[in-house]
Amino acid sequence: MNRADTVRFRHNQAILVAAIIAFIGALPLATARWWLVWVLLVPLAVALWAWRAGTDADARELRLRALVGQRRIPWTRIAELAGDARGRAVARLDDGELLVLPAVRAADLPRLVSATGQPLTDPAS
Numbered sequence: 001m002n003r004a005d006t007v008r009f010r011h012n013q014a015i016l017v018a019a020i021i022a023f024i025g026a027l028p029l030a031t032a033r034w035w036l037v038w039v040l041l042v043p044l045a046v047a048l049w050a051w052r053a054g055t056d057a058d059a060r061e062l063r064l065r066a067l068v069g070q071r072r073i074p075w076t077r078i079a080e081l082a083g084d085a086r087g088r089a090v091a092r093l094d095d096g097e098l099l100v101l102p103a104v105r106a107a108d109l110p111r112l113v114s115a116t117g118q119p120l121t122d123p124a125s
Helices: 014-032 034-052 106-114
Strands: 007-010 054-057 061-065 070-074 078-083 088-093 098-105
Touching: 007 098, 007 106, 014 034, 061 098, 078 106, 088 106, 098 106
Parallel strands: none
Antiparallel strands: 007 054, 054 061, 054 098, 061 070, 078 088, 088 098
């Protein structure tokens, strides 16, 4: 499976831009006293999260990525994909566990399913 077959969902890049602006804005405060340098860690963590967090899907699995770590879920464990009341995409696993898919909206579900190579079926039909 090559990288071109992977569908990637990431958060809006405006979050990354806001984190960079916050970092620049925190520089005067952080350089005023040595013990205020930790203030720079907050915008750095937000920028790293915005760049890394999201959902990757290919024909074998879903990868839910966070700031630190990731969770791999094979498609065989996923019983259902649906949207919730807030417009987020949710996966129900075969053991009943519900997972909110980071950076995936309910409207993105057809694109997510297309990564599996399986046809999209409508449960209403």
